[in-house]
Amino acid sequence: MAEVINFANFSLSNAKKQAPKVADEGEDNQSPMPLSLTTKRFREVDPAAALASARHEFGEHGGVNMSIEASATFTVMEAETMRRLFSGELGPDSDYFIYSRHFNPTVLNLGRQMAALEGTEAAYCTASGMSAITAVLLQLVGAGGHIVASQCLYGGTHALMSRFLVRSCGITTTFVNIDNIDEVRSAIRAGETNVLYVETMLNPTLVVADIPALAAVAREKGVKLVVDNTFTPMVVSPARLGADVVVHSVSKFISGGADIIAGAICGPASLVNSMMDLQEGALMLTGPTMNAKVAFEISERLPHLALRMKEHSARAMAYATRMKRLGLKVIYPGLPDHPHHTLLSSIGNPEYGYGGMLCLDMGTEERANKLMQQLQNVTQFGLMAVSLGYYETLMSCSGSSTSSEMPPEERAKAGISPGLIRMSVGYSGTLEQRWGQFERALALMQQLPKNLNPEGY
Numbered sequence: 001m002a003e004v005i006n007f008a009n010f011s012l013s014n015a016k017k018q019a020p021k022v023a024d025e026g027e028d029n030q031s032p033m034p035l036s037l038t039t040k041r042f043r044e045v046d047p048a049a050a051l052a053s054a055r056h057e058f059g060e061h062g063g064v065n066m067s068i069e070a071s072a073t074f075t076v077m078e079a080e081t082m083r084r085l086f087s088g089e090l091g092p093d094s095d096y097f098i099y100s101r102h103f104n105p106t107v108l109n110l111g112r113q114m115a116a117l118e119g120t121e122a123a124y125c126t127a128s129g130m131s132a133i134t135a136v137l138l139q140l141v142g143a144g145g146h147i148v149a150s151q152c153l154y155g156g157t158h159a160l161m162s163r164f165l166v167r168s169c170g171i172t173t174t175f176v177n178i179d180n181i182d183e184v185r186s187a188i189r190a191g192e193t194n195v196l197y198v199e200t201m202l203n204p205t206l207v208v209a210d211i212p213a214l215a216a217v218a219r220e221k222g223v224k225l226v227v228d229n230t231f232t233p234m235v236v237s238p239a240r241l242g243a244d245v246v247v248h249s250v251s252k253f254i255s256g257g258a259d260i261i262a263g264a265i266c267g268p269a270s271l272v273n274s275m276m277d278l279q280e281g282a283l284m285l286t287g288p289t290m291n292a293k294v295a296f297e298i299s300e301r302l303p304h305l306a307l308r309m310k311e312h313s314a315r316a317m318a319y320a321t322r323m324k325r326l327g328l329k330v331i332y333p334g335l336p337d338h339p340h341h342t343l344l345s346s347i348g349n350p351e352y353g354y355g356g357m358l359c360l361d362m363g364t365e366e367r368a369n370k371l372m373q374q375l376q377n378v379t380q381f382g383l384m385a386v387s388l389g390y391y392e393t394l395m396s397c398s399g400s401s402t403s404s405e406m407p408p409e410e411r412a413k414a415g416i417s418p419g420l421i422r423m424s425v426g427y428s429g430t431l432e433q434r435w436g437q438f439e440r441a442l443a444l445m446q447q448l449p450k451n452l453n454p455e456g457y
Contacts, residue, residue, distance in 0.1 A: 047117050047234050047349060048306035054116035057109045068296045069105045074098060102276070102284065106292040110299045111264075114248070117233070117302070118266040119240045124275065124283060125264045125295060129230060129249025130156055131288030132263030136245055137165065139275050139282040140224050141194040144170045148187045148223075149197040151175035151413055152205050157228070158410070161197075175410075178202070181213050188221045195224050200238055201231040204398040204422040205415045206331050206359055208340035211347060215242025231388070234309040235352045236344075245271060252424075253356065253389030256301055256308055262294055306352070308427070312389075313353025315434075316425040320358050322435060326442070331359040357388065359398075362419035368397045372421060374441035381437035388424030393434070398422045 057066035074097040076082050081090065090096040092103045100107075107125050115123035126132045137160075141147060149161055158175075165171035174187045178198050188196065196218045198209040211227060218225035219242070227238040230249045238246050248254060250262035265272070265283075275283040313334070320332035333344045334354030344354055362368040372395050375381040382393030398420050428434075 045119060045237070045240060046351075047119070047237055050116045050119060051113060051302060051306075054113050055109075066106065066109055066296065066299065068292050069100075070292050071104075072100050100292065101287050101289045104289075104292050104295070106299075107290045107295040110290075110295040110302075113299060113302050114250075114264045114266055117305075118229070118246045119237055120246065120266040120268070122269040122272040123264055123266040124272050125250070125262065125290045125298075126283070127263065127288040127290055128261050129228075129247070129251060129263040130160070131286075132247045132249075132265045133157055133228065134160060135275060135282040135286060135288060136226055136247060136265055136271075137161075137171070137195065137197075138169070138286070139271070140226070140245075141165075141171050142169075145172075145194045146189055146192045147171065147173040147195045147197055148184065148193055149173050149175055150178040150199065150202060150209070151410070152178075152202040152207060152415060153197075153199060154203045154228070154230075178209055178214070179207060181210070181217060184214065185217050185221070188217070188223060190221070193221070193223050195226050196221075197226045197228075199228040199231065200236050201333070201355060201357065203231065204357075204359060204420060206333055206338075206357060207415075208333055208344045208347075210343055211236070211238050211241040211243055218242075218244070231357055232348075232355050234306055234349060235313065235355050236348050239266065241347055244268070250298055251389075252387060253309060253312070254302065254305060255298060256305070256389055256391065258385075258387060258390040258394075260294055260297060262290055262298060263288070308391075309352055309356065311427040312356025312425055315427050315431060316356050316358050316423075317353060318431055319423075319425060319435070319438070323358075323360065323438075329361040329363075331361065356425045358423050358425060360421045360423065361417055362421060363417070364419045365397055366419075368419040368421045371441065371445060372397070374444050375438065378444060379437040379441045381434060381441060382423070382426065388422075390424060391426045391428045393426040394424040396422055 059065055060067040076085070081096070084090045085096055085098050092105075092108060097103055097105065110125050111123040114125060115121065126135065137147065147161060153161075161171075161173040162175075165173070176183045176187045178184060184196070187193075196214060198211075198214060200211065201208055209227070211225075215225050224244040225242065226245045226247065227243040228248070229236065229238050229246050230252050233248065233253050245265065245267035248264040248266070250264050251260055255262065265275070275281045278284055316332060317334045320330050320335055323330040324335060332338060332354065333340055335341060348354065360371075362371055372384050375395065376384050382395050384396065385394045386396050388394060398416055
């Protein structure tokens, strides 16, 4: 069970030993099952129900909220205990701790909650989403390895794969059209490729990854499927669809307040064990440790994540429908004409809608910027800011912001137009109040010179 994570396999010994081993294909993972059965099985689990079933951690003095263990280091009552800790005889599973870069009780509890949310055996929470992604790739791929990834990704992830990992580790990446399963399969090199990496909903184009089909390819080829589920917590459960590892930027929808930087890795205990190895663990040795106070904050917000995601999705659906009626070029998977509407309907968790992200293509960056300026500075519809998952609507022109790390030709190949506005739809105010602000901004656009007007206005 996700809420009873057994860390007994963690060896805290300083003695040199064999390199940590992530389970080979078929060892820790269940044998491949028909996609229809995979979908049926995951549909039987509501992530909110799974989260509510996770172990509730009470405070030190019986408080309904867990205590914050803000200590960097932990004492022992007997000298012999220290030796047993470092030999691996005692550890977090028996409530013994050494140092918070290793394990911290408050952070571990958040890990139990994240594992329950995503339906994985274990989870470890980190200082940022990028640290979670980087640590997973370093652990699973290693020097000289190979990754196959979607050609459309968050700009920071794209830069990590296309530049940093190449320079620092000799890890190369082949970027593919993730919607073309044959292209994905062909890009995987036997004996070389270690990881297939995708986002559930591609940033920023909102293409939806066919996770069951990609999981089948990953199993067939003997590689690990790593899925970034930052855009769609609660909406989609990638691990229940066959993904090996799920990563999050917890800073976004899960946090919900635009005030925290955090990440999470959800997957098999064998992976978490290997990543926390004292000698060769990517998490242990690079140290992207989450602060216990941050873990407490996030833990308090998780219980209402389901309610927030439903409202984000409902607002986004309403806006997208109305924008389309106005003749605007809107991209939202909840619209029946979106190319992946049927796919997301089939793999998404019932009742959570189609997510809180939508895109509005204004054609040119100049038009996009003019509209955003009206929406923020005149009608107060939303805020020009990067990131997502906030209770206010956040807007940015992706090509010149969160996807700017990608070269222009790569952005074009990924389908990121110069005028693409990415909106993280908030839920503050009333629907009619916010929609009225949007319509007023469009009306003001009509008064601008013709070359600055969006098509149809």
